[in-house]
Amino acid sequence: MSSTETPRRVPLTPAARRALVAAGRLFYERGIHAVGVDLIAAEAGVTKKTLYDRFGSKEQIVVEYLADRDERWRACLAARLDVCESPLDSVLTVFDVSREWMDANSPRGCSMVNAHAEIDDPSHPAYGIITGQKQWMLTLFTDLVRPLAPDSADSLGRSLMLLHEGALVAFGLRIFLGALEHAREQAAALLTR
Amino acid sequence: MSSTETPRRVPLTPAARRALVAAGRLFYERGIHAVGVDLIAAEAGVTKKTLYDRFGSKEQIVVEYLADRDERWRACLAARLDVCESPLDSVLTVFDVSREWMDANSPRGCSMVNAHAEIDDPSHPAYGIITGQKQWMLTLFTDLVRPLAPDSADSLGRSLMLLHEGALVAFGLRIFLGALEHAREQAAALLTR
DNA sequence: AGTCAGGTATACAGATCGGTCTAGTTCTGG
DNA sequence: CCAGAACTAGACCGATCTGTATACCTGACT
Known part of the structure; x- marks a missing residue:
């Protein structure tokens, strides 16, 4: 059995961690497709630029x-x-x-x-x-x-x-x-x- | 126990039925939020106008x-x-x-x-x-x-x-x-x- | 002193979203 | 014969989508 399906790829800087927390709450409560990256950025108090610098894409945030x-x-x-x-x-x-x-x-x-x-x-x-x-x-x-x-x-x-x-x-x-x-x-x- | 939660509200004309079949397949296969009304209309061979004449809103199609x-x-x-x-x-x-x-x-x-x-x-x-x-x-x-x-x-x-x-x-x-x-x-x- | 990562602010691009509108066509029942 | 329902074609609206770009700021480590 191979393990470690998808190890953490993204280094969690403070802003990235806040973004991940916000994204987690929003994705779970409202659904993945119903939540846009602008909303995640706003809720996390983070710039969209930072989001894409850290994660690269919405898919990676998911x-x-x-x-x-x-x-x-x-x-x-x-x-x-x-x-x-x-x-x-x-x-x-x-x-x-x-x-x-x-x-x-x-x-x-x-x-x-x-x-x-x-x-x-x-x-x-x-x-x-x-x-x-x-x-x-x-x-x-x-x-x-x-x-x-x-x-x-x-x-x-x-x-x-x-x-x-x-x-x-x-x-x-x-x-x-x-x-x-x-x-x-x-x-x-x-x-x- | 009250029954008949949501009786059929929409009369299913031929075009409406085709739209419902297409919407059903797309919603199930790809998810509700991932499917737009334009795609439903195209797949059903129906105009968006007809969709809204019959159903009134995407929510009603759902x-x-x-x-x-x-x-x-x-x-x-x-x-x-x-x-x-x-x-x-x-x-x-x-x-x-x-x-x-x-x-x-x-x-x-x-x-x-x-x-x-x-x-x-x-x-x-x-x-x-x-x-x-x-x-x-x-x-x-x-x-x-x-x-x-x-x-x-x-x-x-x-x-x-x-x-x-x-x-x-x-x-x-x-x-x-x-x-x-x-x-x-x-x-x-x-x-x- | 200088470099660089990590961040903010903001404008922008192109596509797609749900939804509306005008105009014209086809078919059917009284 | 003609009214009305059902439909097509396609332009259009404002909002929102993912993603990018430019410019600037800040603190930490050499």
Whole structure:
């Protein structure tokens, strides 16, 4: 498995960092195509010239936005999984961390899924980041569950992935309350049967 | 529960129907904000004047696009559920029909979820169509499962909803092959335990 | 002292955005 | 016969889009 899909290409000077923060918020809240570079520059208190000096293109800002979010999500999750004491605990912790992450950062659903809705071209440089995170999550679930059930780890990993993705969508679309908690319960039932 | 979220407002003259077909394909494949009305008109072989005479605004074209897709999905599903002979059969048929629908119409995932990624404003006239379809699906699952387990119908309905939504995302993002089939298996396991 | 990266301010270019308008054509029903 | 609905052709509007250019300022490191 090759890793480091799209490493940070852009050195984050202070102005670039502010721009990335502003772009991240705007892209997530309003959608990628609905946000122009002028708005990003204005919200970040940065000149459009600086934006293009640092990032080169809007497309690259999008790539950095997704790469940054992916990086922070994986770091957040890894830190919490580090202190888990059992595979079962680890799996359930993923759902706990997801719930907290959604409350804090993703009221409108998974940013990768939302970005995928706006990026049709698989050759787009952001595409690998999106699918890379999902593949990583699937591998994570599968690896976590392997000690519990070596023979059915693949199947269980996929089941957990479906519950988790479904919960993210249900949360973002507000289909019903407590979607992450319900998914966690179902995951527990699946693993303790 | 109030129904008929957004009934057809626009009489579908021949040109309007062609425009709606073209708009539907373009909106789904490229995203709503990425498609301009000039492109829709050109692809449909229709004048922009005609577009605005029939629909009045791009926003209304979006509404008709989603309403039409919602209508066709519900009709497609209802027809197949009509000939089911047991609640278990009905639930599993939902997954079967979904799989066929995705293969035929939705290689990039659920159009409602994708549209939601681009529409932030809950007061947008399309918002009710999106959430309405998801609510309808949740109610459908819950009602289908009630005869099997009256006491846990709500919980089972939500579990099926998570599996189903997760499978749609997994299919669209190509996280792994056979997502709908796997979800169907899990649904069967959930109901025959 | 001098260089240079990082920044601001602002004007501009060419394309495309959603939307409107005038003018003329074709078909159909009373 | 003729009114009206449905449509085409195409110019036009102001706004916004991504991206570029010129000119100037500031602080840090040699």
